[in-house]
Amino acid sequence: MVDISKKEKIINAAVQVFQEKGIEKTKVSDIVKLAGIAQGTFYLYFPSKLSVMPAIAEVMVKKFMVEVKNEVDENDSISTQLSQIVNAIFRVTKNYREVLALIYAGLSTDDNLKNWEMIYNAFYSWMSEFLITAKSNGKIRGSVHPERTSKLMIAFIEAAAEQIYLYDAVNEEEERMQKSELIVFLEHALGIQN
Amino acid sequence: MVDISKKEKIINAAVQVFQEKGIEKTKVSDIVKLAGIAQGTFYLYFPSKLSVMPAIAEVMVKKFMVEVKNEVDENDSISTQLSQIVNAIFRVTKNYREVLALIYAGLSTDDNLKNWEMIYNAFYSWMSEFLITAKSNGKIRGSVHPERTSKLMIAFIEAAAEQIYLYDAVNEEEERMQKSELIVFLEHALGIQN
Amino acid sequence: MVDISKKEKIINAAVQVFQEKGIEKTKVSDIVKLAGIAQGTFYLYFPSKLSVMPAIAEVMVKKFMVEVKNEVDENDSISTQLSQIVNAIFRVTKNYREVLALIYAGLSTDDNLKNWEMIYNAFYSWMSEFLITAKSNGKIRGSVHPERTSKLMIAFIEAAAEQIYLYDAVNEEEERMQKSELIVFLEHALGIQN
Amino acid sequence: MVDISKKEKIINAAVQVFQEKGIEKTKVSDIVKLAGIAQGTFYLYFPSKLSVMPAIAEVMVKKFMVEVKNEVDENDSISTQLSQIVNAIFRVTKNYREVLALIYAGLSTDDNLKNWEMIYNAFYSWMSEFLITAKSNGKIRGSVHPERTSKLMIAFIEAAAEQIYLYDAVNEEEERMQKSELIVFLEHALGIQN
DNA sequence: CATGAATGAGCATTCATTCAT
DNA sequence: CATGAATGAATGCTCATTCAT
Numbered sequence: 001m002v003d004i005s006k007k008e009k010i011i012n013a014a015v016q017v018f019q020e021k022g023i024e025k026t027k028v029s030d031i032v033k034l035a036g037i038a039q040g041t042f043y044l045y046f047p048s049k050l051s052v053m054p055a056i057a058e059v060m061v062k063k064f065m066v067e068v069k070n071e072v073d074e075n076d077s078i079s080t081q082l083s084q085i086v087n088a089i090f091r092v093t094k095n096y097r098e099v100l101a102l103i104y105a106g107l108s109t110d111d112n113l114k115n116w117e118m119i120y121n122a123f124y125s126w127m128s129e130f131l132i133t134a135k136s137n138g139k140i141r142g143s144v145h146p147e148r149t150s151k152l153m154i155a156f157i158e159a160a161a162e163q164i165y166l167y168d169a170v171n172e173e174e175e176r177m178q179k180s181e182l183i184v185f186l187e188h189a190l191g192i193q194n
Numbered sequence: 195m196v197d198i199s200k201k202e203k204i205i206n207a208a209v210q211v212f213q214e215k216g217i218e219k220t221k222v223s224d225i226v227k228l229a230g231i232a233q234g235t236f237y238l239y240f241p242s243k244l245s246v247m248p249a250i251a252e253v254m255v256k257k258f259m260v261e262v263k264n265e266v267d268e269n270d271s272i273s274t275q276l277s278q279i280v281n282a283i284f285r286v287t288k289n290y291r292e293v294l295a296l297i298y299a300g301l302s303t304d305d306n307l308k309n310w311e312m313i314y315n316a317f318y319s320w321m322s323e324f325l326i327t328a329k330s331n332g333k334i335r336g337s338v339h340p341e342r343t344s345k346l347m348i349a350f351i352e353a354a355a356e357q358i359y360l361y362d363a364v365n366e367e368e369e370r371m372q373k374s375e376l377i378v379f380l381e382h383a384l385g386i387q388n
Numbered sequence: 389m390v391d392i393s394k395k396e397k398i399i400n401a402a403v404q405v406f407q408e409k410g411i412e413k414t415k416v417s418d419i420v421k422l423a424g425i426a427q428g429t430f431y432l433y434f435p436s437k438l439s440v441m442p443a444i445a446e447v448m449v450k451k452f453m454v455e456v457k458n459e460v461d462e463n464d465s466i467s468t469q470l471s472q473i474v475n476a477i478f479r480v481t482k483n484y485r486e487v488l489a490l491i492y493a494g495l496s497t498d499d500n501l502k503n504w505e506m507i508y509n510a511f512y513s514w515m516s517e518f519l520i521t522a523k524s525n526g527k528i529r530g531s532v533h534p535e536r537t538s539k540l541m542i543a544f545i546e547a548a549a550e551q552i553y554l555y556d557a558v559n560e561e562e563e564r565m566q567k568s569e570l571i572v573f574l575e576h577a578l579g580i581q582n
Numbered sequence: 583m584v585d586i587s588k589k590e591k592i593i594n595a596a597v598q599v600f601q602e603k604g605i606e607k608t609k610v611s612d613i614v615k616l617a618g619i620a621q622g623t624f625y626l627y628f629p630s631k632l633s634v635m636p637a638i639a640e641v642m643v644k645k646f647m648v649e650v651k652n653e654v655d656e657n658d659s660i661s662t663q664l665s666q667i668v669n670a671i672f673r674v675t676k677n678y679r680e681v682l683a684l685i686y687a688g689l690s691t692d693d694n695l696k697n698w699e700m701i702y703n704a705f706y707s708w709m710s711e712f713l714i715t716a717k718s719n720g721k722i723r724g725s726v727h728p729e730r731t732s733k734l735m736i737a738f739i740e741a742a743a744e745q746i747y748l749y750d751a752v753n754e755e756e757e758r759m760q761k762s763e764l765i766v767f768l769e770h771a772l773g774i775q776n
Numbered sequence: 777c778a779t780g781a782a783t784g785a786g787c788a789t790t791c792a793t794t795c796a797t
Numbered sequence: 798c799a800t801g802a803a804t805g806a807a808t809g810c811t812c813a814t815t816c817a818t
Contacts, residue, residue: 006782024218028809038783043810050218104295116360141382148375152354159353160346166298166310181342188335189383200799222792232800234794243792394803412606416788426804428790437788438606492683504748529770536763540742547741548734554686554698569730576723577771588778610813620779622815631813 007045009035011059014052019099057103057119063092065123072130078139078192081130083183086157090179093161100158101166124150134190141191153186201239203229205253208246209293217296251297251313257286259317266324272333272386275324277377280351284373287355294352295360318344328384335385347380395433397423399447402440407487445491445507452480453511460518466527466580469518471571474545478567481549488546489554512538522578529579541574589627591617593641596634597681605684639685639701645674647705654712660721660774663712665765668739672761675743682740683748706732716772723773735768 004012013035017026028049032039046052067088072081093100127150134140160182164175198206207229211220222243226233240246261282266275287294321344328334354376358369392400401423405414416437420427434440455476460469481488515538522528548570552563586594595617599608610631614621628634649670654663675682709732716722742764746757 027807039785039809040783040811041781044781049809101298104298143378145371145375148372149379151357151372152350152376152379155353155357156346156350159349162298163345163349177339178342178345181339182346184337185343185346185383188385189379191382221790233792233802234800235798237793238798415786427788427806428804429802431789432802489686492686531766533759533763536760537767539745539760540738540764540767543741543745544734544738547737550686551733551737565727566730566733569727570734572725573731573734573771576773577767579770609811621781621813622779623777625814626777 006035006037006041007055009037010042010045011052011055015056015059015096015099018056018102019096022098023102053103054119056099057116060092060096060099060103061119061123063096064089065126067092068123068126078134079187082186082190082192085127085130085153086179086183086186089154089157090161090164093158094165097162097165100162120154123154127151127154131190139193144190149190156186157182200229200231200235203231204236204239205246205249209250209253209290212250212296213290213293216292247297248313250293251310254286254290254293254297255313255317257290258283259320261286262317262320272328273381276380276384276386279321279324279347280373280377280380283348283351284355284358287352288359291356291359294356314348317348321345321348325384333387338384343384350380351376394423394425394429395443397425398430398433399440399443403444403447403484403487406444406490407484410486411490441491442507444487445504448480448484448487448491449507449511451484452477453514455480456511456514466522467575470574470578470580473515473518473541474567474571474574477542477545478549478552481546482553485550485553488550508542511542515539515542519578527581532578537578544574545570588617588619588623591619592624592627593634593637597638597641597678600638600684601678601681604680635685636701638681639698642674642678642681642685643701643705645678646671647708649674650705650708660716661769664768664772664774667709667712667735668761668765668768671736671739672743672746675740676747679744679747682744702736705736709736713772721775726772731772738768739764 010031013031014026017030017034021030026049028042029039031052032042035042046055068085071084071088073084074081076084124147128146131140131144131146131149131153135142135144135146160178164170164178170178204225207225208220211224211228215224220243222236223233225246226236229236240249262279265278265282267278268275270278318341322340325334325338325340325344325347329336329338329340354372358364358372364372398419401419402414405418405422409418414437416430417427419440420430423430434443456473459472459476461472462469464472512535516534519528519532519534519537519541523530523532523534548566552558552566558566592613595613596608599612599616603612608631610624611621613634614624617624628637650667653666653670655666656663658666706729710728713722713726713728713732713735717724717726717728742760746752746760752760
């Protein structure tokens with residue numbers, strides 16, 4: 001493994017500690033202990049405890065993208081690709097449920113909101129491209145506006161995943177059914193023509 | 195105006211203070227000051243600072259329902275009713291953006307998650323009924339599963355609204371376009387037949 | 389002994405701790421421990437560690453006045469009374485050298501300077517009265533301006549005492565000689581006619 | 583301008599920063615930033631943050647002496663020379679009020695007190711010489727003890743200046759009157775015979 | 777000599793919670 | 798039921814100092 005900068009060490013440690021303890025119970029001392037650095041070093045890279053949040057958000061968005069890119073096979077049918085997207089997003093949400101909730105709240109705690117759009121931008125773009133291709137291949141309805149719909153889709157799938165994994169304690173059977181319902185919902189929404 | 199119980203005063207004050215200051219900066223002393231009661235009195239009604247959260251969530255869900263019920267006119271077309279639902283949810287989200295983000299995070303902070311489903315239950319039910327009626331009238335596709343789709347819709351419309359009002363700083367024109375895209379998306383998703 | 393308010397307990401403890409440890413090494417925890425109260429209680433009475441300083445200054449000025457009033461016998465000659473004043477001020481300075489240095493620095497640390505004149509006011513007034521009486525009795529030169537000279541005298545005697553007790557490590561013999569020189573100096577300055 | 587050694591750069595920067603921020607808020611990082619050197623370099627010249635204090639004090643005493651020597655004209659009358667001394671000391675005090683207060687407190691913070699006398703020694707000597715000359719010329723009373731009185735005078739004039747510039751917020755008119763009172767006071771104290 | 781990133785001990789301050797009245 | 802003064806545990810952050818380069 002290559003050298004990891006101290007800043008990256010902090011971010012990684014922060015993701016983990018926030019995930020395990022939640023925002024209020026996370027102490028800077030926990031983060032630095034896990035990162036293997038001194039307390040003061042934290043403040044060389046971040047001005048305050050909460051200022052790691054945007055960096056964490058970036059990491060999370062990257063995780064989403066990595067998973068989605070790995071999962072989606074462009075040779076598969078649009079319908080299948082849609083399922084793959086949903087699966088990828090659900091998987092990341094499941095694994096990082098706590099951090100994701102924190103990011104949402106964390107970003108709005110500061111005046112970092114402005115960053116949000118920027119952070120998600122790459123993911124929005126990817127999804128946009130996906131829709132543009134599908135549209136030009138006649139696989140989805142022509143009235144889809146790729147940019148706007150890409151944002152809707154990401155928000156939607158994440159929200160559906162959060163609903164399942166964060167808020168509604170559902171069993172696996174119900175989880176599967178809910179996911180199916182989502183996919184059918186999306187297929188109709190996009191007017192998919194396989 | 196009728197008498198407001200101290201408990202309600204606390205909840206209302208808490209909504210306002212959380213809205214203005216965010217979860218971390220909200221002090222019990224702020225809440226009681228605004229509520230016009232003594233510090234100790236707070237603890238006669240709530241065991242801890244965070245235990246107001248579910249009560250706040252209930253209030254917010256009620257706000258959603260009141261707005262939706264007021265806005266939706268059953269005599270209008272399904273398509274129109276859908277717009278009305280979207281408008282109502284967007285309006286509440288716009289006015290209470292901060293608290294809503296806090297509730298999401300706040301509920302997951304505690305082990306109150308379990309309450310979430312219960313709190314939203316009435317709203318889910320209402321939406322479910324809406325879909326059942328629409329379905330039995332042949333206004334939406336028959337494959338819609340009302341319970342599951344009701345959850346999806348609520349999560350989706352809220353998420354779309356949050357995206358606009360919390361995270362992406364969009365202008366009014368773009369806000370309108372995004373909302374239109376959402377409605378068209380939903381119409382196709384539900385397979386609306388006016 | 390009568391009841392001492394918490395505020396007074398804090399001030400008394402602060403005087404003692406500052407005297408013993410100096411401004412930088414004095415911890416709030418030391419003060420409250422000595423005062424026999426909880427750490428948080430300190431902040432019910434003072435907004436910050438340094439904000440006790442003006443209160444301490446008041447206490448010190450009172451100590452000066454008490455000593456001076458006790459020492460000076462109006463039936464004695466002016467010359468003797470002058471010695472008594474010097475002795476009183478020297479004694480307090482000797483006993484509280486550290487706090488006195490701290491007060492000087494402490495007051496200028498904050499923007500509390502403005503208080504300084506107010507705090508010393510009673511002492512200035514007393515000295516002024518002393519000069520007025522002496523002047524109207526023809527015991528000192530007629531050109532003395534009581535208000536202005538009272539300030540000069542207090543500043544002067546304190547400075548002379550500080551010089552001896554704070555800065556120049558002198559032996560007792562030299563201390564006595566220096567004090568004599570001061571008194572002769574003052575006698576001429578005031579144009580004393582016994 | 584000739585080359586300034588790093589040590590001098592540090593001292594000059596320290597004077598300025600202490601003047602602006604006060605002793606507690608002055609960080610070594612501020613000093614080195616202003617001095618244009620690296621943080622670690624500071625410790626090549628001074629063992630600790632407070633150890634610059636004596637060096638600063640030396641600089642300040644030198645400033646006093648330079649001003650006094652420049653101002654005082656030996657050909658003028660004793661009375662005039664006295665005014666010149668007062669003016670010089672007042673001027674320096676006015677310009678460096680904050681540092682001067684800090685030095686007083688700063689020196690007593692450490693166990694550097696012992697240095698104080700040494701640092702002031704040259705100034706004491708100069709004043710002593712001044713008094714010896716005046717005395718041998720019969721310009722001041724014969725009972726003046728030059729060494730002791732030189733210390734008193736310096737302490738006194740500085741204290742009077744500090745009173746005006748540090749503690750009592752007086753207007754220019756009052757400042758002038760207070761200074762006059764001081765000079766008359768000194769003339770009588772020294773028994774000046776022009 | 778010079779650097780400046782890294783250190784980590786140290787402390788002021790906050791604020792949820794309690795409890796005597 | 799209501800009060801609000803008192804509590805004290807808990808922790809974010811600072812900054813003088815070090816040391817490998």
